[in-house]
Amino acid sequence: MRGYSMKVSGQLRSINTHLKREIEKLSGQKLDACYLCGKCSAGCPVAPYQDIAPHVVMRLAQLGHKSVLESKMIWNCVSCGTCVTRCPNNVDPAKVCEALSRISKREGLVNSKVALALREKFVDLIKNRGRVHELTLVIQLKMASGDWFSDLDVGIPMFLQGRLPISGHRIKDLKNFKKLFEGNKEGNK
Amino acid sequence: MARVGVFICHCGSNIAGKVDVEAVARESASIPGVAYSSHNKYSCSEAGQKTIIDAIKENRLDRVVIGACSPKMHENTFRNTIRQAGLNPYMLEIANLREHVSWVTEDRDAATRKALDLVRSAVGKVAFAKPLTPGKVPVEKRALIIGGGIAGIQAALDIAGMGYEVVLVEREPSIGGRMAQLDKTFPTLDCSACILSPRMVDVAQNPNIRLLSYSEVESVGGYVGNFDVVIRKKARYVNESKCTGCLECVSKCPVRKIPNEFENGKAMRRAIYVPFAQSVPKVPVIDKNHCQYLLSPDPSTIEVKEGERKPRRRCGACKIVCGQDAIDFEQQDEFIKEKFGAIVLATGFNPFDHSKYGEYGAGRIPDVITALDFERMVNSSGPTEGKILRPSNGEKPQRVVFIQCVGSRDEAKGVPYCSRICCMFTAKQAILTREKLPDAEVFVFYMDIRAAGKGYEEFVRRAQMEYGAEYIRGRVSRVYESDGRLIVKAADTLAGLPVEMEADLVVLATGSVAREDAFELASAIGITTDSYGFISEVHPKLKPVEIPREGVFACGACLSPRDIPDTVATAGAVAAKVGILFSKDFLESDPMVAEIDPFKCAACGACVAVCPYSAITMEEFRGKKFAKVNEAMCQGCGTCTAACRPGAAQLKGQTDEQILRSVEAVLQW
Numbered sequence: 001m002r003g004y005s006m007k008v009s010g011q012l013r014s015i016n017t018h019l020k021r022e023i024e025k026l027s028g029q030k031l032d033a034c035y036l037c038g039k040c041s042a043g044c045p046v047a048p049y050q051d052i053a054p055h056v057v058m059r060l061a062q063l064g065h066k067s068v069l070e071s072k073m074i075w076n077c078v079s080c081g082t083c084v085t086r087c088p089n090n091v092d093p094a095k096v097c098e099a100l101s102r103i104s105k106r107e108g109l110v111n112s113k114v115a116l117a118l119r120e121k122f123v124d125l126i127k128n129r130g131r132v133h134e135l136t137l138v139i140q141l142k143m144a145s146g147d148w149f150s151d152l153d154v155g156i157p158m159f160l161q162g163r164l165p166i167s168g169h170r171i172k173d174l175k176n177f178k179k180l181f182e183g184n185k186e187g188n189k
Numbered sequence: 190m191a192r193v194g195v196f197i198c199h200c201g202s203n204i205a206g207k208v209d210v211e212a213v214a215r216e217s218a219s220i221p222g223v224a225y226s227s228h229n230k231y232s233c234s235e236a237g238q239k240t241i242i243d244a245i246k247e248n249r250l251d252r253v254v255i256g257a258c259s260p261k262m263h264e265n266t267f268r269n270t271i272r273q274a275g276l277n278p279y280m281l282e283i284a285n286l287r288e289h290v291s292w293v294t295e296d297r298d299a300a301t302r303k304a305l306d307l308v309r310s311a312v313g314k315v316a317f318a319k320p321l322t323p324g325k326v327p328v329e330k331r332a333l334i335i336g337g338g339i340a341g342i343q344a345a346l347d348i349a350g351m352g353y354e355v356v357l358v359e360r361e362p363s364i365g366g367r368m369a370q371l372d373k374t375f376p377t378l379d380c381s382a383c384i385l386s387p388r389m390v391d392v393a394q395n396p397n398i399r400l401l402s403y404s405e406v407e408s409v410g411g412y413v414g415n416f417d418v419v420i421r422k423k424a425r426y427v428n429e430s431k432c433t434g435c436l437e438c439v440s441k442c443p444v445r446k447i448p449n450e451f452e453n454g455k456a457m458r459r460a461i462y463v464p465f466a467q468s469v470p471k472v473p474v475i476d477k478n479h480c481q482y483l484l485s486p487d488p489s490t491i492e493v494k495e496g497e498r499k500p501r502r503r504c505g506a507c508k509i510v511c512g513q514d515a516i517d518f519e520q521q522d523e524f525i526k527e528k529f530g531a532i533v534l535a536t537g538f539n540p541f542d543h544s545k546y547g548e549y550g551a552g553r554i555p556d557v558i559t560a561l562d563f564e565r566m567v568n569s570s571g572p573t574e575g576k577i578l579r580p581s582n583g584e585k586p587q588r589v590v591f592i593q594c595v596g597s598r599d600e601a602k603g604v605p606y607c608s609r610i611c612c613m614f615t616a617k618q619a620i621l622t623r624e625k626l627p628d629a630e631v632f633v634f635y636m637d638i639r640a641a642g643k644g645y646e647e648f649v650r651r652a653q654m655e656y657g658a659e660y661i662r663g664r665v666s667r668v669y670e671s672d673g674r675l676i677v678k679a680a681d682t683l684a685g686l687p688v689e690m691e692a693d694l695v696v697l698a699t700g701s702v703a704r705e706d707a708f709e710l711a712s713a714i715g716i717t718t719d720s721y722g723f724i725s726e727v728h729p730k731l732k733p734v735e736i737p738r739e740g741v742f743a744c745g746a747c748l749s750p751r752d753i754p755d756t757v758a759t760a761g762a763v764a765a766k767v768g769i770l771f772s773k774d775f776l777e778s779d780p781m782v783a784e785i786d787p788f789k790c791a792a793c794g795a796c797v798a799v800c801p802y803s804a805i806t807m808e809e810f811r812g813k814k815f816a817k818v819n820e821a822m823c824q825g826c827g828t829c830t831a832a833c834r835p836g837a838a839q840l841k842g843q844t845d846e847q848i849l850r851s852v853e854a855v856l857q858w
Binding site: 048 | 548594600602636664665667678681688
C-alpha cells in the first residue's frame with residue numbers, strides 16, 4: 001500500500017492516513033466521530049473471545065494503523081448491530097469491521113484462514129444456489145481448516161435433528177438473482 | 190455642496206493585505222463631493238482617530254465616510270470621533286471593507302474594485318445625511334426576575350441591595366429551585382439547604398423584594414426601561430395574609446397519595462401542601478386537581494330527585510381546622526399588570542429524562558435511579574430519611590454503581606454537549622455513599638473526568654484515594670435485572686478488558702437539559718434559544734448575561750448547564766447590568782427610527798398593520814387622519830417604509846433618497 005507513513009518510533013511507525021481515508025470511504029463512517037468511550041466493546045457479544053476489542057479496532061482505524069488488518073476481531077464481528085444501537089455518536093463499528101476485512105483480504109493480511117474460508121464459501125454458495133446449504137458449508141470449511149473433529153459434539157446432534165439436511169433448497173428465480181452479483185462486478189456496491 | 194472626507198483603514202494587514210488601500214484613497218478623491226481622502230494603518234487607534242479629527246477641522250469637512258471593518262465593531266467609536274471634531278455623530282457612513290471585502294476573497298484586483306464601489310456608495314449616501322439627535326425615554330427603576338432558584342434569589346438580593354425595587358416571580362409554591370432539592374454541595378460538602386435557606390428568608394424579609402410565588406408571566410410588551418408585563422397569580426385557595434404557616438390544615442387533609450414533585454415523585458404529599466419544610470413563603474397551596482372539595486360539585490346546586498340519596502357533604506377539612514380562616518375556596522387566578530425597566534430570566538434547567546435509555550432500563554428497573562432521586566434519598570428530610578436503600582426491597586445495597594454521561598455527550602440521544610456538573614456530583618455522591626455505607630463497594634463508570642474548577646480535581650481524587658470509590662474508564666452498555674440483582678455490562682477501555690459486575694443500586698448521572706416551558710416563555714418575550722433550547726446570549730464571552738432584546742438579561746442554568754458557583758456569579762453579573770441600566774434616569778433612544786410625514790400620509794393604515802412592535806398608531810388632527818410613530822417603541826426595522834405607498838414613512842438615517850443615491854453611485858461607474 002502506498003501512502004505517507006509518519007516517521008515515529010516503534011509501533012506507531014505504521015500510522016497511515018491513506019488507510020484511514022480508505023476505511024472511511026469503504027465503510028461510510030466518520031472515524032473521528034468516535035471518542036472511544038468503549039460502549040461498543042461493553043455490549044459486544046463476541047468481543048470477550050477476540051484478540052482486540054471493538055473500540056480498539058476503532059482506535060487503530062482512526063490511526064490507520066496497519067496492524068488492525070491482521071486482527072481477528074474484524075473477521076469475527078457478526079454484525080449484530082448492538083454496537084451501533086448504543087453508540088452515542090451514531091458510528092457503526094460493524095461496518096468498519098466489514099470494510100477492514102475487505103482491505104485485509106486484498107492486502108493478504110488475513111489472520112484467520114477459517115474466517116476467510118467461511119466468508120468465501122458462504123458467498124459462493126449464495127451465488128450458486130441463492131441460499132446457504134449448511135452441510136456443504138460445513139464440509140467445505142472443514143476441508144479448508146483441516147480440523148475435522150472439533151465441532152462434532154455440536155454437529156452430530158444437529159444432523160440427527162435435521163438441522164443439517166442432505167439436500168438443500170434452492171430459490172425460484174436463480175437466473176435473475178445472479179444478476180445481482182453481476183452488478184457488483186462493475187463496482188456497483 | 191457637501192464636503193465629504195474619506196478615510197480608508199488598513200486594519201493592519203486585514204484590509205491592506207487584499208485591498209490596495211492607497212489606490213482606493215487616491216481614486217476616492219475624484220468622487221464628486223469628496224473634499225479630502227486619506228488612508229491610515231489603524232483608524233480606530235487613538236492616533237488614527239486624532240488624524241481624522243485634525244483632517245475634519247483643517248479641511249472644514251461636514252460629513253465623513255470611513256472604509257474599515259463592520260459598523261457593528263466601530264460605528265460608535267467613529268461617531269464619537271466626529272462628535273469630538275464638532276460634527277453631528279450621524280453624519281457618518283461606514284463602508285465595510287473587511288467583512289464584506291478583504292476577508293471574503295483571494296482576488297486582490299476584484300477586492301480593490303469592490304472596495305472602491307462601496308466607498309462611492311457610502312459617499313453617495315452620506316451626502317444626503319441629516320443631523321439627528323437621540324430622543325430620551327424615562328426608565329422605570331423596577332426589575333422583574335423570572336425564576337426563584339438560586340440564580341433568581343441571588344439576582345433579586347443583589348438588585349434589591351442597590352436600592353431598587355424587585356418583583357420575583359416563581360411558578361412553584363416555594364422558591365428554592367433545584368438547589369433546595371440537593372443534599373450536599375461539591376467540593377466542600379456543605380449542606381445545600383443550610384446555605385440556601387438563609388437567602389430564601391432574606392428574600393422574604395427584604396423590603397425591596399416582592400415575592401410572587403405560584404405565579405407565572407403571561408405576556409411581556411414594551412421596551413427597555415418600560416416593559417409592560419402581565420403576571421398570572423394562580424389561585425392558591427389559601428389567603429397569604431391570614432395564614433400563619435402552622436400547617437394544621439396539611440395534617441388533616443384526607444388526600445394523601447399524590448407524588449411529591451419536590452421529592453421527584455419518590456414520596457407522597459397531600460392535596461394541601463407545602464413542597465418542603467423550609468418553604469418560602471411558608472403558606473400551603475391547594476392542588477385543585479386533587480382536592481376533594483374543589484373536585485366535587487356544590488351540594489346546594491344539585492337537585493335531589495325522590496328516592497335518591499342526598500350527595501355527600503363536601504370535604505373542607507382544611508377550612509374547618511384553620512384557626513385563621515385562611516382557606517378560601519372561592520379564590521380565582523389573579524392577573525397583575527405592572528411596569529418594569531428590566532427583566533431577568535433565571536428559569537433554570539431540568540434533569541435529563543432517562544426514559545430514552547432503553548439499555549439502562551428506561552426507568553422501569555426500580556433499582557436504577559437518577560442522581561436527583563439519589564439526592565433526595567441521601568437527604569435526611571427525604572423519602573428514606575437519609576438512608577441509602579434499594580427501592581425494590583428496602584435493603585442496604587452492597588455495591589453501588591454510578592454511570593456518568595447519561596444524557597450528556599450523546600449525539601444519538603440529541604444531547605452532544607457536556608453537562609458540566611455530573612462528574613462533580615457523581616464524585617460527591619460516591620463520597621456520601623462510602624460515608625453512609627462504609628461496607629458497600631462503589632464503582633464509577635466514566636469517559637473523561639472534567640473537574641475544571643476551584644478544588645474540583647482534588648475533590649475527585651479524594652473520592653478515589655480517601656473514600657475508595659473505584660473509577661473504571663468505559664461507557665456502560667447495558668444494565669439488566671437478574672435474580673434480584675442488577676448486572677452492569679461494561680468494558681475497562683484502559684485495561685482492554687470486558688467488565689461484567691453485579692450491583693444492588695445503579696445511579697445514573699443524568700445531565701442537564703433546557704426547560705421546555707422556558708422555551709415558550711422565551712418565544713413570548715421574543716428572544717432566541719440555541720438548538721438545545723438554552724437561551725442565547727448576545728456574546729458568549731464578552732456579553733454572557735445580555736440577551737439580544739435590550740433590557741432583558743439571563744443568569745444561571747437557563748443559559749447553559751452550570752454549577753452553583755457559576756450560577757451565583759452570573760446572577761451577580763446580571764445585578765450589575767441592571768444597576769447600570771437603572772443608574773440613569775433617562776435612556777437615549779436610537780434616533781434612527783421611522784418618521785411619517787403627516788402631509789404625505791394617506792391614512793391607509795398599511796404601516797399600522799405591518800409594524801412588528803405596535804409602534805404606529807392612527808391620529809387625528811383637525812379632521813385629518815394620519816399615522817404617527819411612537820419613537821420610543823420604534824426599533825428602526827424599516828418595515829413601514831417598505832409598506833408605505835405615498836412614501837410618507839421614512840427611516841431617519843436610511844431615507845429612500847439616501848438609499849437610492851447609494852445605489853446610483855455604484856451603478857454610475
